[in-house]
Every structure is written in C-alpha cells, then in structure tokens.
Amino acid sequence: MKTRKEILSLIILLFGILIPCNVMADIEVRKKVIEFLRLSGLGEQLYAPVKVSAEQSGIISIADEGNFFMQYIIAEPNASAEPNIVIDPNIKIPSSANKMVIVTHGWIDKAGNDWPADIAKQINEEIDPNEWICGYFDWRAGAAVINPVDAAKYARDIAGPRLAKAILDLAPKFTHIHLIAHSAGCWAIGSAAKIIAQERQIQIHLTFLDAYVPPKWQESELGHIKNQKSRWVEHYYTKDITLGSTQKNLTEAHNVDITNIDPGIKEHEFPYRWYYATIAGKYRDCDWEAGDKVLTEYKGLDYGFARSAEAGQANWEKSLTLQKSNEAVKLKKPEKKLFDLKIFKKKQG
Numbered sequence: 031m032k033t034r035k036e037i038l039s040l041i042i043l044l045f046g047i048l049i050p051c052n053v054m055a056d057i058e059v060r061k062k063v064i065e066f067l068r069l070s071g072l073g074e075q076l077y078a079p080v081k082v083s084a085e086q087s088g089i090i091s092i093a094d095e096g097n098f099f100m101q102y103i104i105a106e107p108n109a110s111a112e113p114n115i116v117i118d119p120n121i122k123i124p125s126s127a128n129k130m131v132i133v134t135h136g137w138i139d140k141a142g143n144d145w146p147a148d149i150a151k152q153i154n155e156e157i158d159p160n161e162w163i164c165g166y167f168d169w170r171a172g173a174a175v176i177n178p179v180d181a182a183k184y185a186r187d188i189a190g191p192r193l194a195k196a197i198l199d200l201a202p203k204f205t206h207i208h209l210i211a212h213s214a215g216c217w218a219i220g221s222a223a224k225i226i227a228q229e230r231q232i233q234i235h236l237t238f239l240d241a242y243v244p245p246k247w248q249e250s251e252l253g254h255i256k257n258q259k260s261r262w263v264e265h266y267y268t269k270d271i272t273l274g275s276t277q278k279n280l281t282e283a284h285n286v287d288i289t290n291i292d293p294g295i296k297e298h299e300f301p302y303r304w305y306y307a308t309i310a311g312k313y314r315d316c317d318w319e320a321g322d323k324v325l326t327e328y329k330g331l332d333y334g335f336a337r338s339a340e341a342g343q344a345n346w347e348k349s350l351t352l353q354k355s356n357e358a359v360k361l362k363k364p365e366k367k368l369f370d371l372k373i374f375k376k377k378q379g
C-alpha cells in the first residue's frame with residue numbers, strides 16, 4: 031500500500047514524462063491527473079488554503095499551504111490565485127489599528143522561525159500595538175523549486191495574489207501597508223500591492239531587499255502600481271555572486287547600494303540582515319556581522335528602517351520626497367584615519 035507522499039511523487043514523475051507539447055493534449059493530461067488525485071484522496075491539495083494565525087509574540091503568521099507543482103502546474107495560476115483564507119478566530123485586531131507591516135522571504139527559504147519572523151518581531155517592539163499589526167508571509171513550498179525563475183513565477187502569479195487576499199480579508203479598513211521582501215519574494219509583494227491598490231485607496235510602502243529579476247523579465251514591473259499616488263518603493267542591494275540578476279537599479283524604486291558596508295564576503299543575504307540591524311541597532315547574534323557597527327547614513331539621511339512610517343510620520347513624509355529611478359545612493363564605511371592629528375600635535379608639544 032503506497033503512502034500519499036509516494037502517490038504524489040509518482041504523479042509528478044508521470045506528469046513530467048507524459049506532458050506533450052500539444053496544448054489540447056496538455057489539458058487532457060491535466061484533467062486526468064486532477065481526477066487521479068481526487069480518486070487517490072489527494073484532491074484537497076489542489077485547493078491548499080492560506081492560513082492566518084497569531085503567534086505568542088504578538089505577530090501574525092500568514093502561511094500559503096500551496097506548492098509549485100500542485101498550484102502552478104496542475105491547478106494553474108488563475109485557479110490557485112483565489113484561495114480559501116482560513117483566519118484563526120482567536121486573532122484579535124484592535125479597532126484602533128489601521129496600519130500593517132508584513133515581511134516575506136525568497137527562493138528556497140522560509141519565514142516562520144527565520145529572519146522574516148525576526149524582523150516582524152523586532153518591528154513589533156518599536157511600534158504602537160494599538161496602531162500597527164506586524165507579521166510575516168510564508169510561502170516556502172512555492173519557493174522550494176530547482177529554478178529561481180519558477181520561484182519568481184509562483185511569487186508573482188500565486189503567492190502575491192494569495193497574500194493580497196489574506197491582507198484584504200484580515201484588515202479591510204487599514205490605511206497603510208508596508209511590505210518587505212527578499213530576492214524572488216519581491217515579486218510576491220509587488221503583485222500583492224497591485225491587487226490591494228485596486229481594492230483600496232491606501233498608502234503603500236514596498237521594501238525590496240536584493241530583488242531578483244529573472245532573464246528577460248521587465249524590472250520596471252516591480253513596484254509599478256497604476257493610479258497610486260501615495261506609495262513609496264525602496265530597493266537595497268549588494269553586488270554579490272548573483273551578479274546582474276539582483277543588482278539592478280529599479281525604475282520604480284529609490285535605489286540604495288549597500289555593497290561597501292557589508293563587512294564580510296559580499297553576499298545575497300546581507301540586505302535582510304542589515305535591514306534587521308537598522309531596526310534593532312545591532313546585528314543578530316547568529317549573523318556573520320554580529321558585533322559590527324550598523325551603518326545607515328548618507329549625507330545626513332538614515333536609510334533602512336528609518337525610512338518607514340513605523341519609525342515616525344516625519345520619516346515617512348521625507349521618504350515620499352526621495353527620487354525614484356535614481357542612480358543608486360551608495361552607503362560607505364567611514365574612511366580610516368592613519369593617525370589622529372590632535373594627538374600627534376599634543377605629543378609634539
């Protein structure tokens with residue numbers, strides 16, 4: 031007797047072998063696979079929900095239960111983008127709360143018990159809980175694919191719309207939404223923001239951390255929201271091993287190059303570790319940069335968390351004046367002095 035996991039693995043193998051190039055035949059194969067799934071007791075996986083719950087720390091967890099094969103290949107994006115949203119009845123949103131911040135991950139990553147949850151918790155310590163709701167979005171099964179392009183596809187076409195629906199169901203009267211994402215996850219918050227903007231006239235703040243732009247994709251789609259005046263997009267990136275795919279100055283964003291302030295090997299993960307540090311004032315103990323000074327300033331202006339409404343209304347209003355589609359602002363380490371001139375003169379005296 032085969033287990034459900036073994037049956038599902040067999041279906042994935044057979045589908046990969048049998049799927050032909052002819053579109054009509056492809057549809058017939060898909061129909062047969064769907065019917066087989068139902069007969070095998072796996073039909074419910076075609077309708078994987080999005081579950082919203084509260085953690086003991088006070089932050090919200092939004093978890094997409096879908097995966098790339100079932101939702102993108104079998105059910106297809108159009109059907110999968112409209113999930114059942116299951117909200118824990120124990121979640122209590124204060125009637126005075128009208129702002130939300132959600133953090134999410136990228137390719138082959140997760141949010142729960144990981145850095146997105148850490149950022150959400152740290153922001154939660156900085157804000158007024160009667161005004162703000164903090165949380166994370168976990169779409170780990172959709173991100174667990176071999177090709178990062180497939181992760182971006184799932185993020186844009188399924189994870190993003192699912193996140194938008196969860197936010198709209200959870201917080202229908204909110205006036206400000208801040209979405210933070212890393213790498214391929216930037217496509218999730220980008221598409222979520224577009225859907226939210228169609229439904230609500232609210233302030234939207236998007237924070238892209240080393241945004242991944244697949245080959246032949248239009249980077250100008252990231253952060254582009256029609257008829258949305260009250261919004262601001264920022265992009266923090268490093269010049270690392272991912273090369274041009276995550277080093278682009280985005281047309282719709284205020285771009286900030288933080289390569290120079292990375293104290294270690296230049297890497298794709300540094301932007302989210304740095305962003306956390308701009309909230310807490312220090313890097314996490316588990317980070318390579320633990321103990322290093324957190325650098326945020328450029329010509330008297332602090333970047334990172336300081337540019338958000340969570341850090342204060344005046345900060346947010348200043349952010350709205352910053353230019354988009356700019357040649358990236360470059361944060362740099364302070365120049366080291368060979369010797370202190372004052373001490374030298376004192377010794378000479």
